[in-house]
Amino acid sequence: MTLFEGVRSALTSLLANKLRSFLTMLGVIIGVAAVIVVVAIGEGLKADVMQRIQGLGTNLLMISPSSRSGRHGPVVRRGRLTDDDWEAIESKVTNVSAIAPIVQGSVTVKYRNRTHASRVLGSTPDIMTTQNLTLAAGRFFTTSEERSRARVVVLGSTVVEEIFYGRVLLEETVRIKGVPFRVIGVFEEKGGSWGSPDDQVYVPLSTARQRLLGRSTLSTIYVSAASTKVVAEVEESLTQVLRRQHRVRNEEDDFRIRSQEEILTTMSETSAMLTRFLAGIALVSLLVGGVGIMNIMLVSVAERTREIGIRKAVGARRRDIQTQFLIESTALSVIGGIIGGIIGIGISKLVGSALGWTTVVPLWAILVAFLFAAAVGVFFGYYPSRKAALLDPIECLRYE
Amino acid sequence: MSLIEVRDVEKTYTMGSMAVHALRGVSFTIAPGEYLAIMGPSGSGKSTLMNLLGCLDKPSAGTYLLDGEDVSQLSDDRLAALRNRHIGFVFQQFNLLPRANALQNVELPLQYAGIHDRREKAVTALAKVGLADRAHHRPRELSGGEQQRVAIARAIVNEPAIILADEPTGNLDSRTGRDILQVFDDLNQTGITLITVTHDPDIAAGCHRVLHMVDGKLANDVNNKRPGGEAP
Incomplete structure (x- = not known):
C-alpha cells in the first residue's frame, strides 16, 4: 500500500465520522490558533515598543x-x-x-x-x-x-x-x-x-x-x-x-x-519572554488536543476490531495496520493544524484591525505550531496504532 | 508432494488458570486440488484446526508444512504474507469492509501484496463469481448471497492455492447456499484446493473427503468416491 493510498483511505474513514473527526480536531485547532494569536500579539507588541523607543533620540x-x-x-x-x-x-x-x-x-x-x-x-x-x-x-x-x-x-x-x-x-x-x-x-x-x-x-x-x-x-x-x-x-x-x-x-x-540601546534590549527580551511563556501555555492546549486524539483513536481501534481482523486475514502485516492508524491520527492533527493556522491568522488580523493593535504573524510561529501539531498526532497516535497492530486476528474475527 | 501436511499437531490454550487442549495430536495430508470438509460437534477443535490451516495461528506442538514450508516457526508478519499469497478465506459472516464497495473489498488482498494494477484483477475475480455489474455497490446494498460472492472473489483474487471456508452457507437460505456451493465446485474444477468447515451434512456429502473431528482428535477420514473428483 502506498502512502498516497494510505492517506486516501485514512481520509475516507475520517469522513465517515465527520462530526467526531471534527470534535477530535477541535483541541488541535484551538491549540494551534492560540499559539499563533499569542505570538502575533507578542511580536506586534515588540514591534510597537521598538518603534516607540526608536522615536526617542538616538543618542x-x-x-x-x-x-x-x-x-x-x-x-x-x-x-x-x-x-x-x-x-x-x-x-x-x-x-x-x-x-x-x-x-x-x-x-x-x-x-x-x-x-x-x-x-x-x-x-x-x-x-x-x-x-x-x-x-x-x-x-x-x-x-x-x-x-x-x-x-x-x-x-x-x-x-x-x-x-x-x-x-x-x-x-x-x-x-x-x-x-x-x-x-x-x-x-x-x-x-x-x-x-x-x-x-x-x-x-x-x-x-x-x-x-x-x-x-x-x-x-x-x-x-x-x-x-x-x-x-x-x-x-x-x-x-x-x-x-x-x-x-x-x-x-x-x-x-x-x-x-536607548539597553532599553531596546530589555524591552525586546521582556516581550520575547512573555510571548514564549504564553505560547508555551498555548502549546499545552495542543497537548491536551493530542490526548483527545489518542482517546478517539482508541475508541476507533476498538470499534474497528473486526476490520483489523479482516485486513490481517487477507495479509496485512503489523506494520500495515500500524501505518493505517498512524496516518489517521496524523491526518486528524495535521488537518486540525491547518484549520487552526488559518483561524489563528484570521483572529490575529481581526484583533489587529478591531483593537488597533499591531499584530505580526511570523512564519516561524506557523511552522512551529504546525509541526508541533503533526508531532502530537504521531505521538498520541502511536499507542493506539501499536495496540491495533498487535491484535490477534482470530480474536478480531470473533469480535462482535 | 502434498500441499498440506499436518503432523502430530497439538494446540493448547490457557483460559485463566485452566489449560484447554483444543487439538490433541492430529495428522493428515491434503493433496493439491482436493475438495474437503472438516466436520465435528462444537468444541471438537475444528475451528482451531481451521485457524491453524489458515496460518492465523501456530500449533503448540507438532509441525504444519504448507507447500513444503514449516509454518510452526514463522513470525506473525511472515504468516501474514503466507495468508496473502496462498490462502483465501470465506467466512460465515462474509466479513466485508462495510465502507468499501465490492471492487475495493476484492482489491484488499492485492493491496497488501503490493500490486499496483489491481483494478483489472479485481474486476476479473468479480466476473468469475458473476458480480461484474455490482462492482460499485457497498456490502449493505447487496443481498447475502451477493455479499458471499464478493467474499469469494476477494478470496480468489490473489490466485491462492487454497480456499478455507468457515460455514460458508451458514447465514444463507438453502437456495442461495446451493448457488455458493456451485461456485465452490467450479473453483475446485480449476484446481483450487477447497477446505470447508461445516455442520451441514449436505455440504459434506458434496465433498470428496470428510475429516471428522471429535475431542480434538481426528476420528474419521472418509473418502467419498465420486467420479471426476480427483485433482487434475
Missing part, C-alpha cells in the same frame, strides 16, 4: 533614581535626583547637546465639560531635542517661561483628540488638576500605543513642580550626547559625576543610567 541616555540596600543590612534606600545633580551634569559633563530634567505625574485635563485622564511632564525646552518632539502647531515654552513658572501647556495629539475633538485650539484655557493653563502648542502624533508621548501634556518644570505635583526631586534626567560615538564616554562621565554628587563609594549606585 539618548536616561538617568533615573534606583533603590539600593543599606550599608548594614537589607534596609532599602531610595535614590533621589535633584536640581544639584542636574546642575553638576550641566557644568561638568562635556559632549552633551541637551539636558532635560523631568518630573512626571498623573493628572486630569479638563476643557469645558470634557475631562481626560493623562500624564503631565514638566521639563525644560531641551526636552524637544532629547525626545525628538515635533510641533504640529503653535510653539513650545521658553526658558524664561520655565523660570517664571508660567501656566502654559503643550498638548500631545491624543489629548487634543480627547478634549478638543481633534481641533487645534491655541490660546484656549484648559484646567490641569484644576489649575488653568494656556495652550500654546500642539505636538504631532508620534505613534506607538502603550505609554506613548502622544497622551501627555508638557508644562515647564518649575510649574509642574510647584503648581501641580508639589515635588522638589526629579523623576528622570534625559541627556542627549553630542553624537552617537560619544554616548559611552558621556555615560561614563555621568556615572562619575553622579557618584561624586551622591557620595557613592563602594556601594551600589542609587541611580541608573540607561542608553
Whole structure:
C-alpha cells in the first residue's frame, strides 16, 4: 500500500465520522490558533515598543533614581535626583547637546465639560531635542517661561483628540488638576500605543513642580550626547559625576543610567519572554488536543476490531495496520493544524484591525505550531496504532 | 508432494488458570486440488484446526508444512504474507469492509501484496463469481448471497492455492447456499484446493473427503468416491 493510498483511505474513514473527526480536531485547532494569536500579539507588541523607543533620540541616555540596600543590612534606600545633580551634569559633563530634567505625574485635563485622564511632564525646552518632539502647531515654552513658572501647556495629539475633538485650539484655557493653563502648542502624533508621548501634556518644570505635583526631586534626567560615538564616554562621565554628587563609594549606585540601546534590549527580551511563556501555555492546549486524539483513536481501534481482523486475514502485516492508524491520527492533527493556522491568522488580523493593535504573524510561529501539531498526532497516535497492530486476528474475527 | 501436511499437531490454550487442549495430536495430508470438509460437534477443535490451516495461528506442538514450508516457526508478519499469497478465506459472516464497495473489498488482498494494477484483477475475480455489474455497490446494498460472492472473489483474487471456508452457507437460505456451493465446485474444477468447515451434512456429502473431528482428535477420514473428483 502506498502512502498516497494510505492517506486516501485514512481520509475516507475520517469522513465517515465527520462530526467526531471534527470534535477530535477541535483541541488541535484551538491549540494551534492560540499559539499563533499569542505570538502575533507578542511580536506586534515588540514591534510597537521598538518603534516607540526608536522615536526617542538616538543618542539618548536616561538617568533615573534606583533603590539600593543599606550599608548594614537589607534596609532599602531610595535614590533621589535633584536640581544639584542636574546642575553638576550641566557644568561638568562635556559632549552633551541637551539636558532635560523631568518630573512626571498623573493628572486630569479638563476643557469645558470634557475631562481626560493623562500624564503631565514638566521639563525644560531641551526636552524637544532629547525626545525628538515635533510641533504640529503653535510653539513650545521658553526658558524664561520655565523660570517664571508660567501656566502654559503643550498638548500631545491624543489629548487634543480627547478634549478638543481633534481641533487645534491655541490660546484656549484648559484646567490641569484644576489649575488653568494656556495652550500654546500642539505636538504631532508620534505613534506607538502603550505609554506613548502622544497622551501627555508638557508644562515647564518649575510649574509642574510647584503648581501641580508639589515635588522638589526629579523623576528622570534625559541627556542627549553630542553624537552617537560619544554616548559611552558621556555615560561614563555621568556615572562619575553622579557618584561624586551622591557620595557613592563602594556601594551600589542609587541611580541608573540607561542608553536607548539597553532599553531596546530589555524591552525586546521582556516581550520575547512573555510571548514564549504564553505560547508555551498555548502549546499545552495542543497537548491536551493530542490526548483527545489518542482517546478517539482508541475508541476507533476498538470499534474497528473486526476490520483489523479482516485486513490481517487477507495479509496485512503489523506494520500495515500500524501505518493505517498512524496516518489517521496524523491526518486528524495535521488537518486540525491547518484549520487552526488559518483561524489563528484570521483572529490575529481581526484583533489587529478591531483593537488597533499591531499584530505580526511570523512564519516561524506557523511552522512551529504546525509541526508541533503533526508531532502530537504521531505521538498520541502511536499507542493506539501499536495496540491495533498487535491484535490477534482470530480474536478480531470473533469480535462482535 | 502434498500441499498440506499436518503432523502430530497439538494446540493448547490457557483460559485463566485452566489449560484447554483444543487439538490433541492430529495428522493428515491434503493433496493439491482436493475438495474437503472438516466436520465435528462444537468444541471438537475444528475451528482451531481451521485457524491453524489458515496460518492465523501456530500449533503448540507438532509441525504444519504448507507447500513444503514449516509454518510452526514463522513470525506473525511472515504468516501474514503466507495468508496473502496462498490462502483465501470465506467466512460465515462474509466479513466485508462495510465502507468499501465490492471492487475495493476484492482489491484488499492485492493491496497488501503490493500490486499496483489491481483494478483489472479485481474486476476479473468479480466476473468469475458473476458480480461484474455490482462492482460499485457497498456490502449493505447487496443481498447475502451477493455479499458471499464478493467474499469469494476477494478470496480468489490473489490466485491462492487454497480456499478455507468457515460455514460458508451458514447465514444463507438453502437456495442461495446451493448457488455458493456451485461456485465452490467450479473453483475446485480449476484446481483450487477447497477446505470447508461445516455442520451441514449436505455440504459434506458434496465433498470428496470428510475429516471428522471429535475431542480434538481426528476420528474419521472418509473418502467419498465420486467420479471426476480427483485433482487434475
